[in-house]
Amino acid sequence: MAAIEINQVSKIYTGDVHAVKSVSIDIKDGEFVVLVGPSGCGKSTLLRMVAGLEEISKGDVKIGNRVVNKIDPAERDIAMVFQNYALYPHMSVYENLAYGLRNRKTPKAEIDARVAEAARMLQLEAYLERKPRALSGGQRQRVAMGRAIVRKPAAFLFDEPLSNLDAKLRVSMRGEIKRLQRRLGTTSIYVTHDQLEAMTLADRLVVLNGGEIEQIGAPLEVYHTPASTFVASFIGSPAMNLLKGELHGDKLALGPSMIDLAGLAPTSGPVTVGIRAEDLRLAGPGEHAMTVAADYVEEVGSQRLVHGNLGDQSLTAVLSPEAELKSELRLVVATEKLHFFNQESGKRIGDTVSPQVVQVKTEIA
């Protein structure tokens, strides 16, 4: 177990392509950090540089106070779980788990003990003699995790390990990974493009875009105070509504509607306004509201996603399934739930995090 320090790391490919641009992350011992971002954002490249599968162009990576830039992957004391499992097809599950230990000249008795322990933890005991092809996708993924566990490494590196599984299995494996990591207390870096996976697994989220860090923070912190419009639209489902608005003193002009901010206006002039779909609710009678022309409805069962237009800008609202639907909806949003972003840079203006919510999260953890 060890802390990992990623210090101004860049990856530059031939032809001056910067896949990762001077990224720094301090990962504490035992922390579960998730790198999330759209494809091509450099998250996998960053992980592979930590693993040693990709050369570091600039900066350095420290694992447990040791700079590992020039150290072989096998010597870095890490274990990696791949998206396509990367199990050795011709070896039995037992051999797959034992291979890394054998190469390290671990005594046979210890190999047996460690494999048995990992197999018990992952409920693979019944399959030790089988070949990977005789296993289901979930079992294969567990073997891949077992291969990482038996090594007792300083850090686990996960490269989209659940992307090849079906939706239901993904949810249960997600829980399993989280539980396992808690139990072993091993520092972990996990790469995914799935924001839900990122939210549920992470102690800390790192949102990457175009090779740069957009935001680092606890999942709820990122959710409640996205640092930029990119983060706002990437984290949370459905994506946050981003509308063009204009601040006039204490009033916000949003399409045809005017919202009274009651002293909360952080700036003035044109801004991008972010509203979470779930923060919108139907207005009570006589309440001052925005009028939204409903376009179409997606029924999810537990809730209703109503897509509509506010003036010429589209907007999505999450309503309860009992909500009465009309062609014209009157919606309100609590002013403290509004997010403001700079229209040019997309960066957040002001701070509207509700501290209590973040508090709850730390209590659970």
Added chain:
Amino acid sequence: MYRLKITDHIILLLGVFVMMAPVVVAFFTSTHEAAEIHRNGLTLRWGNHFVETYNAVLNREGGFTGQVTGMRMLMNSLILGIGFAVGKIVLSMLAAYAIVYFRFRLGTLFFWMIFTTLLLPLEVRILPSYEVMHQLHLINTYTGLIVPLLASATGTFFFRQFFKSIPDELLEAARIDGAGPIKFFFDVIVPLSKTMVAAIFIIMFVYGWNQYLWPMLMTNDESFYTLVRGIKQILLVWLGAQIPDYNEAFAIAILAMLPPVIIVVVFQRWFIKGLTESDK
């Protein structure tokens, strides 16, 4: 399910007939005496001289020096066939491994250079090869027979394509598991290539077994004769009133066919098994 119709059977039987009939005729004819064959031509009757003929072919000492037996020729053919197959597989696997996994400078260029030699048949370089072997005093040795033909563009090409289809993650997982290039080759690449090895072994064994021109050029010592040359030798004794030993020629032809058939049958099982069992 597709149901086999009578026409399908007819087509298949026709194929079997075309392929097998000459062999069957040769076999039956080989059980007659040479004079009888000369008189009556090919036949489909059993001739009662089976043991005699085959014993003579395998064990009688013949040739100009009177020292070369059928067994000797059979062994030479086997050495040539297996030597070619094993040597070519080892060499082309190593070459392909280097080309695919060690991204050295000009690697692709070297690959295409090897690949273009596919276009040149053995006959094109047979004289220079002979000259080289002659200067190395390797005429009339197994080394001289086998080594010059070992470099295989076909084998290298097949193995390269196969290695490229092995997912990169396997290499990366092995690197993290602490396997160096040699360990990775023997622990992962070789076991995964079993099916490819079987396929190429079949092709190369038959190729080596059927060599005619090259052994003829490289050896003039009769103890290096192969079966294929043996057949020719028998038919060459067309002297005066002597009748060529047709029966023995047919018998040798049958014998010459057997080992490749066995190799194909054995390895084909393995080959198909590997194909159907492995995924990824």
